[in-house]
Amino acid sequence: MFNAVVMNKDEDSGLATASVEQIELDQLPEGNVTVAVEYSTVNYKDGLCLSPKGGGLVRKYPHIPGIDFAGTVEASEDDRYKPGDKVVLTGWRVGEAFWGGYSQKARVNADWLVPLPTGLDSRQAMAVGTAGLTAMLSVMALEDHGMKPGQGPVLVTGAAGGVGSVATAILANLGYEVAGVTGRPETEAYLRDLGATQIVARDELNETVKRPLESETWAGCIDAVGGEMLARVLGQMIYGASVAAVGLAGGAGLPATVIPFLLRGVNLLGIDSVMQPYDNRLRAWERLAADLPMEKLEAMVNPAVLSDLPQLGADILKGQVKGRVVVDVNA
Template identity: 85%
Template sequence: MFNALLVEKDEESGLAAASVKQISPDALPDGEVTVSVNYSTVNYKDGLCMSPKGGGLVRSYPHIPGVDYAGTVEQSSDERYKPGDKVVLTGWRVGEAHWGGYSQKANARADWLVPLPQGIDTRQAMAVGTAGFTAMLAVMALEDHGLQPGHGPVLVTGAAGGVGSVATAILAHLGYEVAAVTGRPETADYLKSLGATTIVPRDELNETTKRPLESETWAGCIDAVGGAMLARVLGQMKYGASVAAVGLAGGAGLPATVIPFLLRGVNLLGIDSVMQPYDNRVRAWKRIATDLPMDKLEAMIHPAILSDLPQLGADILQGQVKGRVVVDVNA
């Protein structure tokens, strides 16, 4: 038997609640690889999966959330993995449609796993998690479309969140000038400690404008907000610059015009981390191991244990989680 955070639905009320329970290994779903989980983390999707109605993500109950986890291979029927290997899992709808990492053990399909590269351990991997993995995918996409240090400031919206925090640290480490957007003035010192050179109050970009183009300001952008802010930012991009869209904290709508694309050659790049192909996952994790300063990563970490998760799930849905939560599932 082992511990897991189990979400169970009350048949009378139809609402779900999460608590730490003892689970039998026989209850785990099938998978080629059994992982002894070391750490997990907390993402917005985890908050939804722990909510009373499952956020529309949970297919059936009982359910174990946790869209990310890192650990050690216990046994494997796939030749790519052997006992003792360190692995990380993000995406593939694990923790939503499939049981996830809020558990001391997990079974996974071999195709879902990525070997941890040298230079990063399982705790650090979960300080990175889907949020940091997405941030690196966004940085790589901007670079693949021509962004280089010296081109001008790179804007990061939602900078104090998980994706924004890691993106800020990576960009600063690579030599970029980072302008960090936040609606929480108290996070300014935190963002500067990650390497941000300019703090942009959220209200400055939340104001809508009827002008389809403004002064060319940003050489690149990693946007976690979407909505009106993304529309505004598109009109401020330099000629040929790109915006990597990673989130929709400000809404799924895009009240924009095509003018920035037609007159300035601006690129809007969609970043998906869930179904990302294996080769690009490996590339991203290798870049994380070399281009994310681990001292900055350490400054983002807030430790937690399984019993903390229901409250943390509620907090992240309210935008009250800063940086990266690392959950020790064995504590």
């Protein structure tokens, strides 16, 4: 038997609760690779899955959440992987529709795995996790659309969160001038340590204005907020610049006009990490190993264990988690 965080739904109230339970290997779902999980992490989507209503993502109970994990292959029916291989899993609706990484063992489809990249260990891979992968995919997309150091400051919204923290560290390491948006003044020193050269108070950007265009300010943007802030930022981009949209912490609506697209050639790029094709996923992990300073990554880490997860899930939905949570599932 082994330990896992299991969500069980109360039939009377319709609400689910999470607790650490012992389960048997034969209870794991079908799959062709069994992994001894070493570390997992906590993303916004994990908070939704851990919530009493499953955030609209979890439909079947009992359920094991955890959209990310890293560990060692124990058994494989797929030629691409053999026992002893180090692997990483992010996305593919694992932890939502399929049992996830908040467990000491997981059984999954081999197509969902990538080899642990050279230069990272399992713990570091989960300090990166979906949030860090999303940050790297965003940087790659902005670069593919012409962003280069020296063009002007790059804005990162939600900068003290998981995606924002990793994005700030990567961009600064690549030579970009980074402006970090935060609603938590106490995170300023943390963001400057990651490489931000400018701190922008959330209130400065958190409301729409009547003018569809403002002064050209940002050479690029990684936006984890959406809503009114994204609408405002679109009108502040320099000519031909791009915004990588990665989140909706500020709402799914977009009260904007098409004027920035038509008069300034601004690009709005959607970033999906869940169903990202294997080749681009592998490219992003290799870039992370090369372009994310490990000392900056370590500075983001908040260690946790399985029993901490119900509270951490609630905290991340309230915006109370800074940096990256790394869960040692065997501690």
